Each structure stands twice: as C-alpha cells, then as structure tokens.
Amino acid sequence: MTDLQIQAKxxxxxxxxxxxxxxxxxxIIAAGLAxxxxxxxxxxxxxxxxxxxxxxxxxxxxxxxxxxxxxxVDLSICGGNPSKSASxxxxxxxxxxxxxxxxxxxxxxxxxxxxxGRGKLGSRPLDPYEKIYNEQGLFYENLSDGALDLRVxxxxxxxxxxxxxxxxxxxITGLLYTLPLxxxxxxxxxxxxxxxxxxxxxxxxxxERYGIEIDYQAEDQCFQIKGNQAYQAADYQVEGDYSQxxxxxxxxxxxxxxxxxxxxxxxxxxxxxxxxxxxxxGARVKNQDGGIQILAQGLEGDCELDGSQCPDVIxxxxxxxxxxxxxxxxxxxxxxxxxxxxxxxxxxxxxxKLGANIQVLGDSLVIQGVDQLQGACxxxxxxxxxxxxxxxxxxxxxxxxxxxEDADSVSKSYPYFWEDFAHLGGEYSERNLG
Numbered sequence: 001m002t003d004l005q006i007q008a009k010x011x012x013x014x015x016x017x018x019x020x021x022x023x024x025x026x027x028i029i030a031a032g033l034a035x036x037x038x039x040x041x042x043x044x045x046x047x048x049x050x051x052x053x054x055x056x057x058x059x060x061x062x063x064x065x066x067x068x069x070x071x072x073v074d075l076s077i078c079g080g081n082p083s084k085s086a087s088x089x090x091x092x093x094x095x096x097x098x099x100x101x102x103x104x105x106x107x108x109x110x111x112x113x114x115x116x117g118r119g120k121l122g123s124r125p126l127d128p129y130e131k132i133y134n135e136q137g138l139f140y141e142n143l144s145d146g147a148l149d150l151r152v153x154x155x156x157x158x159x160x161x162x163x164x165x166x167x168x169x170x171x172i173t174g175l176l177y178t179l180p181l182x183x184x185x186x187x188x189x190x191x192x193x194x195x196x197x198x199x200x201x202x203x204x205x206x207x208e209r210y211g212i213e214i215d216y217q218a219e220d221q222c223f224q225i226k227g228n229q230a231y232q233a234a235d236y237q238v239e240g241d242y243s244q245x246x247x248x249x250x251x252x253x254x255x256x257x258x259x260x261x262x263x264x265x266x267x268x269x270x271x272x273x274x275x276x277x278x279x280x281x282g283a284r285v286k287n288q289d290g291g292i293q294i295l296a297q298g299l300e301g302d303c304e305l306d307g308s309q310c311p312d313v314i315x316x317x318x319x320x321x322x323x324x325x326x327x328x329x330x331x332x333x334x335x336x337x338x339x340x341x342x343x344x345x346x347x348x349x350x351x352x353k354l355g356a357n358i359q360v361l362g363d364s365l366v367i368q369g370v371d372q373l374q375g376a377c378x379x380x381x382x383x384x385x386x387x388x389x390x391x392x393x394x395x396x397x398x399x400x401x402x403x404x405e406d407a408d409s410v411s412k413s414y415p416y417f418w419e420d421f422a423h424l425g426g427e428y429s430e431r432n433l434g
Contacts (some may be wrong), residue, residue, distance in 0.1 A: 001383070003431040004167070004407040004418075006395035008375055013425035014259040014291060016243040018236035019043040019175055020071065020134055020269060021413050022202055025052050025097045029105065029177060030054035030210035031077035032063070035231030043238055047412045048095035055090045055102050059109055071416050079231065094119040094340060094412055099148070100170035103129050104178040107138070107156045117148035121385065124338055128163055128171045132156070158184030158227050161278075165194035165221065168335065173203045176311040180212045181230040190221035195308045195335065198270020205268060210234050216309040232262075239264040242271035244414050245292075246313040247389045249274055250320045252294030253283040254397050258424060261291040274313045277305055281324050299324035301369050308332035311339070314365075315347045315390040321324045321367045322356040323397060339410070341382035350379045350387065360412065363422040376400035385412040392421055 001154040019042045031038035043049060043308055045065075053063055061080040090106070091117055092099040099115060103126070106113035122144060126349045133140035138154030156178060172188070178187040194200070204216060211232030215224040240262035252258045259271070265287075274283060275292075281301040286293040297415065314336060321328035336343035348360045354375055357368040375398030381388035383406045391404050407428075410417040418428065 001406040002408040003403055003405050004428045005401055005403045005431050006392060007401050007427040008395055008398040010256050010396050011251055011421070011426055012257040013262055013424045015248050015424055016070065017240040017248070017260060017262040017419050018414055018416070020239070020241040021046060021048055021243070022097070022199060022269065023103065023206065024049050025236045026203060026206040027238060028052050028056060028063075028075065029101060030206050030212075030231055031233065032059065032061035032079055032081045033077075033105070033177070033181070033234070034231035034233045036079065036396065038077045038233045039074065039235040040077060041068065041235070041237045043073050043075055044071060044415070046075055046415050047093050048097060050360055051091065051093040051095045051098040052101070055092070055098055058088045058090050059106070063089065067373060076394055079233070084392055086110075087114060089114045089116065092117040092121060094121050094334070096124055096168070097170055100126070100129075100168065101174045101177060103150075103152060104156055104174045106152060107154060108178060112139070112151055112153040115148060115150040115152070120340055121270055122146050122148035125167070126150070128167060129174075133159065145149055146181065156182060158182040158186045161186060161188045162190065163190055165190045165192040166334070169196040169199040172200055176203055176214060176223065176225070177205060178227045180207075180214070180227065182227045184227045186225045186227065188223040188225065193308075195271060195332075196311070198268065198273075198309055201268045201270075206236070209236060211423075228359075239267060242267060242269045243312040246271060246274040247316050247393050249278060249292065249294045250316045251393045251396060253278045253281065253296050253299065253320050254393070255296040256396050256424075259291040259293050263292060263294055270310045271313050273310045274317065277313075277317055279318065280305065281320060281328070299369070300324035301328035301367065304329045304331060305331050309338075311335050312386060315343055315386050316393055318347050318358065318365050318367060319351060319356075319390055319394050322358060322370060322373070324369045326369055328367045328369070329364055330367070331364040333365065339384065339386075341384035341387060343384065343387065346380075346384060346387050347390070348381040350391060351394065352377050353377050354398060364426055373398045374400065375402045378403040380404065380405045381407060381409050384416065385410045385411045389414065392417070392426070396426070
C-alpha cells in the first residue's frame, strides 16, 4: 500500500466526474441476464466494477470492452448460458454491491456458487440472505468468520419475502433482480423505515429499462413482482456519480475554485442530496456551462442533517461542517459502521487529528465548527476509499502538509482520483511503498 504526502494547497479548475458506480453495477447485471446484445457505455473500471463484470462472466455472460477515452470503457454484453460446470467461483474483491447483488442471482443457475472476497467484506452482514436460504431449505455455508468464504446452492422459491428497511438496500436490490425470473409471483415487504431509498429508485429504473416490471407501492413499502419475466437487451449510458462528485462539491464549499462537470441535473441518485446539504450549511450553488460550482460564503452550522439516505457522502460532508460556524449534527448514521471501515469512528478519529472538534454520539456526528485545520500529521485512510478521498480534500484547507496512509485505496471506486486531484493543482508525493 502507498502513503502520500499531500501539500496544503487549494484546488482550482474543472473536473469531469467519473460515471456512477451504482448505476454501472446495475446495468451490467441487467444486461448480463438479458438474451441478446446490450451496450453499456461510459463505464470506469474501478475494482468494484471489475468484480461485477467478472461475476457476470462466471454466470455465462459474454462481455467485451472497448476503450472510450478519458479513462472510460464501453461494454458490449451478451447474456448467455452459465458454464456447464457444477460449480463456479465469484471473487467479489471488496465490493459489497457485487456480493449482495449476486448471492440471490446465483440461485437462478444450477450448481454451487463459491463467493470469496478481501478486506472487511467477510465481516459485513449477510444475515438476511442466510435466513432466507435456511427457511427455504437451500444450501448456505460460510466457512470463515473473517475472510469471505461462502458457498450457496439451490434456487429461491417464489413467495412472500420480508426485509427490514434499515438494512443495506443492496439486499433489496439483489432480490428485485432475482424474483421476476422465478416461476411464480412474489411479494417483497419492507418493514420499518426504508433507508437509502434513492438506491432502490436506481434499481427500479434500470430494471424497467431492461424490460422488468415491478409494482412498487411506496406508501406500504411493498413490491409486487410477477414471475416468469425475462430481461430484454437494451443500451444504456451511465451518468456521472454524485457520490464521487461530493468530494469536489465540498471542496468548493470549503473555498476551492472547482467546477464539477459530467453530472445529470435530474438524477435519481440519492447522493445528489449533497447539494441541499451544502445549501443548508450556507454554500451557494452556481450552474453554468454544463457544470456545477459550489461557492463558499461563510459556512454556518447550527443545523441538523439526516444522513440515513446517503451514507456515502457523510465523511466529506462532516469535513465541510468542521469549518462551518456553530454546531452541526449529522444523525442516523448507524450503517456507516459496517462499510469498508467503521466510517463513524474513522471520520471522527482522522478529522480530530487535523484539529477538528468532532464527536461520535450514538449514531450521530456532533461537530463544533473551527476556524481552520492544522495538518502537519499522519492520518489513516483505514484502507477505505471514501476516507482517503475525504482526507485529500481536507488537505486543501490545512495549514500544513499531511501524510495519508494507504492512499491507493481510492482504486476501489475512483482509480483516477489522484490524477484528477493533481489536474486541479493538488500536489502529492509518495512516501512509502510496502
């Protein structure tokens, strides 16, 4: 892993945001389940997306990559029949989306599926699927308490499913992809408040584009799903990723002169909520020339923000709140504890090293604004891509340089982040390889 020394220097210029990882996952899977050829364009090959591509290939999809320039690729995907072998291996790497989407989908194919992964993936919860498999008498065996070593076999049955609304929406998406292909009709009932609902809307939109009909009754939090459906080949262009744009939008709110380009103004991505959050902190939004610029004008806290629907933007939002006058509370953050790191603890720990006044209180972050961050210290990414990128943006408002440990963890979702950071004038140098 690589440690980088980042100079305390502001950013300036335009940055083109990479395509949405969430949408790319979903489109690749839908296209891989469809008969016929689909084109999925404007894709960036992060570690997570590569894991999903290889997972669909293990299920028989043919996927060809064409370089599209600007660090993007276009995919030609032909859904096909799975390998005739009695078993298959799916390496999810560190991708929770790949793993949780693919477990129920794998049940559609004969033979055993063996899931492996890296990092903290093996410790991230899978209890809802284990319960479903056990109730239906299907084979489910996890041979390790730490590293992922999961084997499943058997086809899910149509019927009534229940999932709690406060678990990861990835479980819901996995079932929504699978249940339409079963022989009978199914109902998926969500109990309790549904968190990260924006991701569910992304799923429903992609499913509709690929010919799958699902009746979502929002008031009852109930999905009515007809069986015996079939995915239809379709072409899809992936839009820019608001979860990655959040880092540079927050950089603007902190005083960096950054234009963010490549975002859809009418996106259904839940992480688009970063813009209303920044407005609540007093930042001003400027739309011009196909880009968005967030302007700092004396950030003010004294507000309460609900992070339940967009957990991925919380670390960099917390950084921004650290430089806003008064107290900011960001609540409903329990799910940050089960990401690539415990992001609640990691955000508090690393920003405190830089001189922020930030505390974890239950499932909330309570932040007292300070005038400046000091820097002049070593901070840890916790091998978490979003913590690494948050700390990079923090360096732009520090008084002195910082060293970020394991800075190459950004490859999980944004492999060209450091190149974009340098393009905007950021300065860094490698301090350690090992």
